[in-house]
Amino acid sequence: MATKPGIPKGTRDFSPVEMAKRNYIFDTIRSVYAVYGFQQIETPSMENLSTLMGKYGEEGDKLLFKILNSGNFLSGVTAEEWGGDNMNRLAARLCEKGLRYDLTVPFARYVVQHRDELTMPFKRYQIQPVWRADRPQKGRYREFYQCDADVVGSDSLLNEVELMQIVDTVFTKFGIRVCIKLNNRKILTGIAEMIGAADKIVDITVAIDKLDKIGLDNVNAELAAAGICEEAVTRLQPIIRLSGTNKEKLAVMKEVLAESETGLKGIVECEFVLDTLEALGLHNEMEMDLTLARGLNYYTGCIFEVKALDVEIGSITGGGRYDNLTGIFGMPGVSGVGISFGADRIFDVLNQLDLYPKETVTGTELLFVNFGPAEASWCLPVMAKARQAGVRCEIYPDSAKMKKQMSYANAKAVPFVAIVGENEMNEGKITLKNMVTGEQALLTPEEMINIIKK
Secondary structure: OOOOOOOOOOOOOOOHHHHHHHHHHEEEEEEHHHHOOOEEEOOOOOHHHHHHHHHHHHHHHOOOEEEEEOOOOOOOOOHHHHHOOHHHHHHHOOEEEEEEEOHHHHHHHHHHHHHHHHOOEEEEEEEEEEEEOOOOOOEOOEEEEEEEEEEEEOOOHHHHHHHHHHHHHHHHHOOEEEEEEEHHHHEEEEEEHOOOOOHHHHHHHHHHHHHHHHHHHHHHHHHHOOOOOHHHHHHHHHHOOOOOOHHHHHHHHHHHHOOHHHHHHHHHHHHHHHHHHHHOOOOOEEEEEOOOOOOOOOOOOOOEEEEOOOOOOOOOOOEEEEOOOOHHHOOOOOOOEEEEHHHHHHHHHHEEEHHOOOHOOOOOOOOEEEOOOOHHHHHHHHHHHHHHHOOOOEEEOOOOOHHHHHHHHHHHOEEEEEEEEOHHHHHOEEEEEEEOOOOEEEHHHHHHHHHOOO
């Protein structure tokens, strides 16, 4: 007996119903991006590995899926290189390309490559899959979609405000209650300076970003393992545990970071974003979270993360400002800020909370029963008229037994079935059966279409 085929761990198949749900997510996000003036682009699934490496920190580099060179990929690799312990150097010899880890770095590459064609500020959105060689677990996949929006070529904090409005609007449309968390990498830099560990900013941000996942004790252990002294870790504790309103937290941090010019600048930026959004009025809560770090090295200003309030799952949206990213590709001085919706996690949240509108998962609305060639020929122009009116309909392709055709309709959850026999053709009408109530009525094609449209 042949072995049943499967798919790699961390990936998923999607049924027609699931695809209808996913398209609802993509279409909702796409529609909100569009009304805020964002334009869509796409980039290749694979990038040159040199484009990706070194942009996500050491941990991120480990999660890149690398693609072996075509042909004899071992050509030119020495025995010393093969037996050495520098895996990154070996990977660079064997692999020239990799699957994209996110959409932001490819976007930065796109901006630099097409700089002469773009009007600044450039507002783009992108909805495509990304890949990470991560350990699969609930809410964490190796292949998943991101729905990004970025603005480059503007330093204005109005861009941060607008992106938070987009987040609020999208989740309000979905009916998902969320908390939008805000912090600033300048504040984190100021904290590192304040505790006397400015040179350990990357280690600090990577560790405290795991607070929700591994707990305070494990975060402290990780900080110590990174070479941060006990006194510095102790001085960090009140900041990590800081509570109160957003204004209270920022007031405390102004005192804590009084000697840090960078830290104070981060506080001013957060105050502007929070005060402006408060005046505009959001449907969802905004929280100043000093433990939010967003482990990626390229963030330089405000950082964001969104948590669902009614489901236990990781962040479902994140982002921030990344002033220096395009400089890595030889185009310094271009500021950027962006957000990324995690479509796969949003899919899981909507499923758990059963928040999909019924019409989004409805496929065929009307099935024409096929009694034979004459009846099918009579139905075809009626079906064409129904489709022109926007009714999703089909005819059973074979003149099978009525029971089989009705079972097909039930299996696909088709709400209406059109029955046309000799009597119906003589009268120029259709017997329409409501598959939910079981009721039947003899109707003209126009009457039938109107009922289904309602």
